[in-house]
Amino acid sequence: MEKGLSITTEFTSGLQILFNNIKKHKVLLPETEEPWTLGLLLFWIKDNLLVDKDKCDLFMKGNTVRPGIIVAINDQDWELLGDLKYKIKNNDNITFISTLHGG
Amino acid sequence: MQFVDVNIVLIFYKSSVTMCSVIEEGAVVFETLNQVEPLELKCRKCLIEDGNVVLQKKYVYCKTCFVPMVTHKFRATLGKSKLVNRGERVLVCVSGSLSSVSLLHMIWTGLQQSTYKRLTFDPVVLYIDESVLHNYPHDQEDKIKELFEKYGLTYHVVKFAAAVYSDNCLNEERYIDQYNDKLKNIFNSLSDLTLKEDMLMKLRKYAITKLAELLKCTRIMTAENEHKLSIRLLSNVALGRGSQTSLDIGLAVNNKNNDKTSLVTIRPMRNLSAKEISYYALFNNLDDFMHSNFLTATSEDESIQKTTERFVNDLQVDFPSTVSTIFRTGEKISEKTSAISYCLLCQGIMDVNMSPSSAMEATKYSKYVSLMGVKALELSLKDVKNEEANQKNCTGCKCKKQDLKEEIIEGLCYACTHIIQNLESLDDLPKDILSKEKERLQFKMMEEQIKDFLL
Numbered sequence: 001m002e003k004g005l006s007i008t009t010e011f012t013s014g015l016q017i018l019f020n021n022i023k024k025h026k027v028l029l030p031e032t033e034e035p036w037t038l039g040l041l042l043f044w045i046k047d048n049l050l051v052d053k054d055k056c057d058l059f060m061k062g063n064t065v066r067p068g069i070i071v072a073i074n075d076q077d078w079e080l081l082g083d084l085k086y087k088i089k090n091n092d093n094i095t096f097i098s099t100l101h102g103g
Numbered sequence: 104m105q106f107v108d109v110n111i112v113l114i115f116y117k118s119s120v121t122m123c124s125v126i127e128e129g130a131v132v133f134e135t136l137n138q139v140e141p142l143e144l145k146c147r148k149c150l151i152e153d154g155n156v157v158l159q160k161k162y163v164y165c166k167t168c169f170v171p172m173v174t175h176k177f178r179a180t181l182g183k184s185k186l187v188n189r190g191e192r193v194l195v196c197v198s199g200s201l202s203s204v205s206l207l208h209m210i211w212t213g214l215q216q217s218t219y220k221r222l223t224f225d226p227v228v229l230y231i232d233e234s235v236l237h238n239y240p241h242d243q244e245d246k247i248k249e250l251f252e253k254y255g256l257t258y259h260v261v262k263f264a265a266a267v268y269s270d271n272c273l274n275e276e277r278y279i280d281q282y283n284d285k286l287k288n289i290f291n292s293l294s295d296l297t298l299k300e301d302m303l304m305k306l307r308k309y310a311i312t313k314l315a316e317l318l319k320c321t322r323i324m325t326a327e328n329e330h331k332l333s334i335r336l337l338s339n340v341a342l343g344r345g346s347q348t349s350l351d352i353g354l355a356v357n358n359k360n361n362d363k364t365s366l367v368t369i370r371p372m373r374n375l376s377a378k379e380i381s382y383y384a385l386f387n388n389l390d391d392f393m394h395s396n397f398l399t400a401t402s403e404d405e406s407i408q409k410t411t412e413r414f415v416n417d418l419q420v421d422f423p424s425t426v427s428t429i430f431r432t433g434e435k436i437s438e439k440t441s442a443i444s445y446c447l448l449c450q451g452i453m454d455v456n457m458s459p460s461s462a463m464e465a466t467k468y469s470k471y472v473s474l475m476g477v478k479a480l481e482l483s484l485k486d487v488k489n490e491e492a493n494q495k496n497c498t499g500c501k502c503k504k505q506d507l508k509e510e511i512i513e514g515l516c517y518a519c520t521h522i523i524q525n526l527e528s529l530d531d532l533p534k535d536i537l538s539k540e541k542e543r544l545q546f547k548m549m550e551e552q553i554k555d556f557l558l
Contacts (some may be wrong), residue, residue, distance in 0.1 A: 012201070012390075012391055013201045014395075017400060019394075058400055068377075068416040070381050076154075076155045077156045079157040079380075080144065097201070
């Protein structure tokens, strides 16, 4: 019945330069057999949204975000929601905020 | 077991996962990585609402309790300083970063409060447009102006080059291209990222101070947060700016003359963490702007500042109290009170008349030995200086320029000499600095001349 998930991702405080200088991206996640988790989303963002693949290490480190980047889902800290294991729901608003020097 | 802040000594073992701290009795205990405990889901303050933010990996707050908590911290820092008087003109520096946008929002909120809580000073908002050095979107300036209009505060948008070079900073139009070129020249001749960033910091500070005087403001507010200041503290030490630490991270920094008209820089956000500010901005729907510097999107190994940042951030992931520990330790470092000379470029305290065993002298000596080789054994450091001076007395115009550089280096602190040495020409420096140098030289010459008459 439901085809994929429609979510909003937001990149602020300098992170937007990695994403074409656009802060808000409305994206449609394709349907998969496994449920979408935040960990999977990160890789999806890397493959689909990131403009310059060489600069990937400015966003990710290993299988998680680079230290210094804060993740919030619907204004709620991801640490409260199980970090990478959080299961993404329809219409979620996921925000990535960089606290790094100069973005 | 009670940990006392003062006694905590951080030993930075990058590879090890234990952190060593000294407790009250002087015993050393190892703080091991604890298994992550399941977090409380309710806000620790109201105990009713579901939490939204986790601070230091254990304190959970809900939205409604979080914002007042942050505002309170800000007001407490500001209030504690007792530095801002009623009706005083305060220059609020906004770069467009989340921190500075939040600072602006907090001040604006403070001005709207009911009488007894209201902030009573008179803010003047300043945005320095650095678009000449970085690529910003075209509409950035308009958007910033729009934001300032919305708050309804007095504001000024000044081009960086105009602020540095022009006497007529606020509406310089005639020579702006010329000034822009000068500024670009400076940064183009510095090839090292570390120096570039350091120079940018110093020139920014210079520009802000100059504008504050021009706008008749007696207080300056900048929006550095705890995180940024800790990183600055460590990289300052690495850059050889250790003696200037308190100037660069302190709550309130006074310029030399300690009277009522002196210019004081206040950092009211210094007790807030980067995370607190990020969520404050998120909950208040504050938009930030591009605020690049030379380190933006560069590799972490290219500059001291960026390497330090990674180091702090990586530690912070596993040890959430890293930043505050560094910061509290740095706070205890105070400025030498008996400073006699200040650096021409950064206005920092200079280490003069150091004992022969100081690090400063050791660096000088090591440089001298590497230059002189075996001869070093025969001559002492002073003799070399004389010899050099003799060599320089030759005629010819080429020496003269080199001379000026060396003269100016005498008036600079250790870290700033590195910047100047890398500059191709001194002509691009702001003329205030050059004229101050001339003044200093004349004074020195005069002293030399009357030396024999002094008792």
